[in-house]
Amino acid sequence: MVTPAAHSAVSPAAPSRLPEVLAAVFVAVFVVLGIAPYDRTVWYMEVTPVIVIFLLLAGTARKFRFSGAAYLLMAVWLFWHTVGGHYTFERVPFGVITDAFGFARNHFDRVGHFSVGFYAYAFAELLTRRRLAGPVVTMLFGLFAIMAVACGWEILEWWVADAEGGEAGLAFLGSQGDVWDAQKDMLADTLGAVFALVLFRLCGRRWGSMDPV
Template sequence: MGNRSFPLVLGGVFVAFFTALAVSPASRPVWWAENIPVMAMFVLLVATFHRFRYTNLAYAMMAVWLFLHTIGGHYTFANVPFGFVTDLFGFSRNHFDRIAHFSVGFYAFALAELLTRKRLAHPVVVVLFGLTAIMAVACAYEIIEWGYAVVEGGEAGVEFLGSQGDPWDAQKDMLADTLGAVFALAVFVLRQCLASGEAAGRASTAA
């Protein structure tokens, strides 16, 4: 697969995956609530593809959340078939939603890449902005979840909230988002250091 075709192939695979999981979801109201952000993000990435092309690594990292959230929207996060992991580690709840929240943090990599390539901020600010932006999104999403659960009520509201009886669910979700951002930014910084080292090596060889 050529480097230039990777985002296009990845996008095509996601469209097919999303279409398949749009059929007969566990709860259509929950499916809409969960997948509106997914559709919005995918449309945004498609619309900006020719204006600003991220690296293949950035697209791959952003795709993780798109795929995981699509799965959660189909089954509802609390009911994703994830029992083998729950049984393996002896968990008291389904932690698929925590993994999906962790993948939200991967978008910090794309944010850092955008700011760096556009030369919009100092490297330290780039990292801090990537981290705090994800934390802000995590906080906003938990507020939206709470509002939807209150307005919708009933089983759909409970399934969308997905707390599974944990009173600290919102805080743990936000922590998972933040840890995902820390991981993504660590990958970004490492990648930048390796790229700088390679550039310095080529300059030294040329001299």
């Protein structure tokens, strides 16, 4: 006979509802910020990748459910980019940070690029739990995957901005007069990936990110 205590000890823990909560909050925020954005054309360009990533994560959640930590990290970029799409990144009210550090430009977009690197955590988690690679290859794949995405985005951003032209094109490009903007954005992506991968190695097992499924 299995006592209630013994049964609870061997029963699997109920899955966290954090991903569903994050998804619900995101949809609400997305709808609100989709109302009267600063520039509707820029908004369409900025939120398109957000919609694609969100639908991809939602559509694959049953086949492969990431840890709560991975979903939380990935949600940062979704929220951040949605805010940037509403205002355009150059016009997001970020003056407190700009003034505090004496920056000459609005660095809201740089933080957004840093958060892109957080997806390296999910890449590492996927490879680890599916046992597709060892620790070294997993770390390198997570890093190089984000670097490739960063490079690809900058090329796409250039093409779209050049094709659109005018103020909308410049707003989407978001360089704010910095000739090294693309290189700095890619560096921010890479540093975000390094941060996420270090976090994965230090805390992944404790947060349930490395358990096989």
